[in-house]
Amino acid sequence: MPKIAVIPGDGIGPEVMREALRVLDVIAQKNSISLEFEELPLGAAHYLETGEVLSDETIERLEEKDAVLLGALGDPRVKPGVLEKGILLRLRFHFDQFVNLRPVLLYDGIPSALAGDMRDISMRFVRENTEDFYVGLGGRVSQGASRSELVLKRKAYEAKFDIGIDLTGDEELAYQIGVITRQGARRVLDYAFTLAKAKGIGLVTSVDKANVLTEMYGLWREEVADASTRHGIASEFQYVDAVALHMIKNPKRFKLLVTPNLFGDILTDLGAALQGGLGFAPSGNINPEGVSMFEPVHGSAPDIAGLGLANPVGAILSSALMLDTLGHGKAAAWIESAVQEVLRGGEHKTPDIGGTTSTSQMGDAIVETLNQTSP
């Protein structure tokens, strides 16, 4: 029986989570999947009351789970970063969730910049979640010891490059280093190609900027070619700028995109905009052999918290993504088609897309549709 930790969190987190849990209840009843939930009170209120962001004991409890379902974290009363870094990032690193999975689908009835048959998109982004420019290697230097160290390192490269930056002067500079390891690239690529096979996708698009950032993305490309051969699935290389362009001009051409961390971060938000906005976008932080965490892409949205205005679809689709990852693909597809049917009907629209349907009314409509259909 899958054991799920539920962290409703802050702002609109508890509101959208309530609807996701109602949907999971119906699924559990009608599809005979047993799910065991444990709710954990992490977030701003808990932190302000107890001083605890995330204790080792809580991490140990999470280690026993199959997955974590998260609402949102962040609160105006808490310094930005305390909860996001202390909980989200800590969990992501502790459980080595090296894949960020972001499906981008646009259902009928949702307004989008895409029109006509361009709307017929179905992209899956597999974003590397631990390396690239997010490894935290960098610094600021003006003069003194750290500067001379940098000058020394720089000298080693000077034979190859001349970028015209004066490293010997006193002017302050900042630098940030990206890192891609062979093992880091290989594991996320293995995940992407395995997913492509499972979903019947015959072409994996690799995103990079290997024409400029030749070292990092050169290594990335070697691993893409290798994974493509090993998994027997075709791949193509695309520069990130071209992908951004095609996501608007010809988004149907992409089915599964695998990206290093930074480009994935940017492109998936473009994807969220195409699929109708933050309220519709689900995500998973995945370790295929460990504890994965599923959450809507939006944050705590304090501006609308407690007002019943939040769109719960992103949270509901995140719970479907969780079921799919746990091996219950049929149940996941059933939730997706119920969401699709409700949105297509056009009667239920949350305020983020110009309607008046409340968070719980949207949940009601999806639950009702599930009750009237079968998987």
Ligand code: ATP
């Ligand atoms: P945080 O600091 O937690 O990231 P934020 O307000 O900066 O919060 P988001 O929560 O991502 O960032 O919200 C950005 C905007 O999108 C807000 O105006 C918010 O009201 C809106 N929004 C986000 N999620 C939803 C949702 N599920 N339904 C409706 N509107 C939403």
